[in-house]
Amino acid sequence: MTSYAFFGSLEQGFAFGLMVLGVYLTFRVLDFPDLTVDGSLPLGAAVSAVAIDAGVHPALSLVWACGAGFLAGAVTGFLNTRLRILHLLASILTMIALYSVNLRIMGRPNLTLLGKPTLVDLFTTASGLPQYLATPLLFALVTVFAAGVLIWFLRTELGLALLATGDNPRMIRALGVNTGNTVILGLGLSNALTAMSGALVAQNQGGADVNMGVGTIVAGLASVILGETVFGRRSVARAVLAAILGSLLYRLAIGLALGLKLGSFSITPSDLNLITALLVVLALTAPRMKAKVFS
Amino acid sequence: MLRAEGIVKTFFKGGANEVRALNNVSLSLAEGEFVTVIGSNGAGKSTFLGAVAGVFPVDQGRIFLNNEDMTAWPEWQRAAGIGRVFQDPAQGTCPGATIEQNLALALKRGQPRGLGPGVRRQDRELFREQLARLGLGLENRLRDPAGLLSGGQRQALSMLMAVLVKPRLLLLDEHTAALDPKTAGQVLDLTVRLVEELGLSTLMVTHNMRQAIGLGQRLVMFHRGEIVLDIRGEEKRNLRVEDLLQRFSEVRGEEFTSDRALLT
Ligand SMILES: Nc1ncnc2c1ncn2[C@@H]1O[C@H](COP(=O)(O)OP(=O)(O)OP(=O)(O)O)[C@@H](O)[C@H]1O
Numbered sequence: 189m190t191s192y193a194f195f196g197s198l199e200q201g202f203a204f205g206l207m208v209l210g211v212y213l214t215f216r217v218l219d220f221p222d223l224t225v226d227g228s229l230p231l232g233a234a235v236s237a238v239a240i241d242a243g244v245h246p247a248l249s250l251v252w253a254c255g256a257g258f259l260a261g262a263v264t265g266f267l268n269t270r271l272r273i274l275h276l277l278a279s280i281l282t283m284i285a286l287y288s289v290n291l292r293i294m295g296r297p298n299l300t301l302l303g304k305p306t307l308v309d310l311f312t313t314a315s316g317l318p319q320y321l322a323t324p325l326l327f328a329l330v331t332v333f334a335a336g337v338l339i340w341f342l343r344t345e346l347g348l349a350l351l352a353t354g355d356n357p358r359m360i361r362a363l364g365v366n367t368g369n370t371v372i373l374g375l376g377l378s379n380a381l382t383a384m385s386g387a388l389v390a391q392n393q394g395g396a397d398v399n400m401g402v403g404t405i406v407a408g409l410a411s412v413i414l415g416e417t418v419f420g421r422r423s424v425a426r427a428v429l430a431a432i433l434g435s436l437l438y439r440l441a442i443g444l445a446l447g448l449k450l451g452s453f454s455i456t457p458s459d460l461n462l463i464t465a466l467l468v469v470l471a472l473t474a475p476r477m478k479a480k481v482f483s
Numbered sequence: 484m485l486r487a488e489g490i491v492k493t494f495f496k497g498g499a500n501e502v503r504a505l506n507n508v509s510l511s512l513a514e515g516e517f518v519t520v521i522g523s524n525g526a527g528k529s530t531f532l533g534a535v536a537g538v539f540p541v542d543q544g545r546i547f548l549n550n551e552d553m554t555a556w557p558e559w560q561r562a563a564g565i566g567r568v569f570q571d572p573a574q575g576t577c578p579g580a581t582i583e584q585n586l587a588l589a590l591k592r593g594q595p596r597g598l599g600p601g602v603r604r605q606d607r608e609l610f611r612e613q614l615a616r617l618g619l620g621l622e623n624r625l626r627d628p629a630g631l632l633s634g635g636q637r638q639a640l641s642m643l644m645a646v647l648v649k650p651r652l653l654l655l656d657e658h659t660a661a662l663d664p665k666t667a668g669q670v671l672d673l674t675v676r677l678v679e680e681l682g683l684s685t686l687m688v689t690h691n692m693r694q695a696i697g698l699g700q701r702l703v704m705f706h707r708g709e710i711v712l713d714i715r716g717e718e719k720r721n722l723r724v725e726d727l728l729q730r731f732s733e734v735r736g737e738e739f740t741s742d743r744a745l746l747t
């Protein structure tokens with residue numbers, strides 16, 4: 189792996205790290221398999237790109253993206269908790285609907301940001317670093333800050349109620365928490381993070397594409413599982429940091445895989461979803477296999 | 484205090500296996516009254532507690548707590564006035580959260596939760612003090628996940644959590660049934676101590692007739708979705724197991740059977 193590719197993987201790892209934090213929040217904290225992220229990642233990208241295109245400051249466009257992502261997650265939560273649609277199906281419905289929404293927002297399948305100022309440009313200029321270093325540094329700052337906020341939040345009264353909603357909903361209802369509301373809040377936050385991730389990715393690759401969200405949930409799961417396998421999840425703070433490190437490891441692994449050549453066969457970016465899906469299957473079944481072998 | 488009037492609850496309504504779990508049940512509790520509840524399997528005891536706690540809506544009837552009609556309230560809203568301990572020790576605590584976090588969650592029962600710190604420093608002192616009274620050494624394990632505790636320890640913790648904010652009504656559904664006899668005895672002692680100390684209005688379901696007779700000021704027996712016996716005062720104080728069985732067969736014209744009732 190060239191150092192250029194290495195920094196490229198880091199920058200991806202941090203940019204998608206926000207999404208991985210979101211997936212951690214739904215998959216691990218709320219115990220809610222949320223596929224909305226496949227739609228909310230391009231949603232964030234679209235909103236940010238359209239906003240920047242309209243002259244909004246790229247930093248401010250992140251706020252807009254977050255808001256849109258929160259709404260998307262809240263819709264899934266509403267479908268599940270108020271209309272009693274199965275969680276998985278509820279999230280698929282939102283994800284599919286978002287495809288149309290994203291096309292509406294952009295007015296076309298993709299929108300380029302060529303010639304427009306992005307956060308990456310602004311930070312590179314301001315820091316004086318070469319872009320291949322400035323970008324991962326910028327994304328690291330954003331993602332680590334978000335992780336800090338998430339850890340802080342999960343230790344507040346509301347945050348504890350959210351943790352308990354995933355852990356033991358019956359008990360926390362008996363303690364006076366409206367679990368419907370905490371689920372909606374959790375999904376909203378998760379998709380706000382995911383949309384922000386999409387916005388960073390769009391600003392980094394110079395545009396938004398309506399198809400850029402395909403496979404987001406699988407990549408998110410792979411990162412979360414990879415992170416907790418390597419770093420553990422004994423405490424909330426540790427699990428949150430493990431999610432980010434998992435994201436970095438995952439993107440590094442992909443960077444390595446893409447350079448791989450077996451004779452005339454080489455792995456292309458279009459193979460990644462298959463490989464990642466296999467990885468997640470392996471990770472999800474490995475603990476059980478291990479238990480079987482050793483019992 | 485608690486007033487339930489004409490509660491009807493049918494499961495699988497209209498279906499082939501329709502069950503009328505509660506058939507016109509009315510029960511009023513006086514302030515501070517400790518009522519034990521017995522009945523054979525499927526008699527409707529848990530369903531009644533569930534109806535009071537708002538776990539599901541009832542088909543008919545009204546439920547008041549301190550003269551407030553809570554029939555239409557969801558479970559979480561009723562929780563402001565009701566403390567509960569379940570039969571399954573795993574149900575009463577959050578396994579992934581620490582002991583102090585569980586207590587902090589309980590300390591906010593019935594209050595809005597905001598962005599303040601989940602566990603406050605000054606609350607830790609209270610938690611330690613309260614845990615010390617359990618005599619289980621948990622006061623030194625505030626930061627251990629509740630999932631590490633044994634069934635009995637968890638049930639004691641659940642008991643403490645249910646009363647940490649004084650509830651208007653305490654609902655106990657066979658909360659010692661899953662424990663070994665010694666631990667069950669300890670948790671029961673704790674229950675009695677807390678109920679008496681705080682003067683809590685309590686409904687306690689048990690399969691142990693001795694317990695039902697020995698504890699509280701009043702005993703209610705459920706049978707096939709109805710309350711068939713309601714014994715209190717002098718009569719309750721002098722009650723023996725044989726009397727109870729006798730009274731039951733008088734009322735129902737059949738023998739009392741329960742595969743889990745402990746007669747000794
Ligand atoms: N959630 C439910 N769905 C369907 N049927 C139910 C449900 N809960 C209870 N029932 C039925 O209602 C009836 C009363 O059950 P309930 O659990 O109240 O009995 P119980 O007196 O608590 O019995 P036990 O002593 O066995 O706990 C039973 O026939 C039971 O099968």
Ligand SMILES: [Mg+2]
Pocket residue numbers: 528529530656
């Ligand atoms: Mg029961």
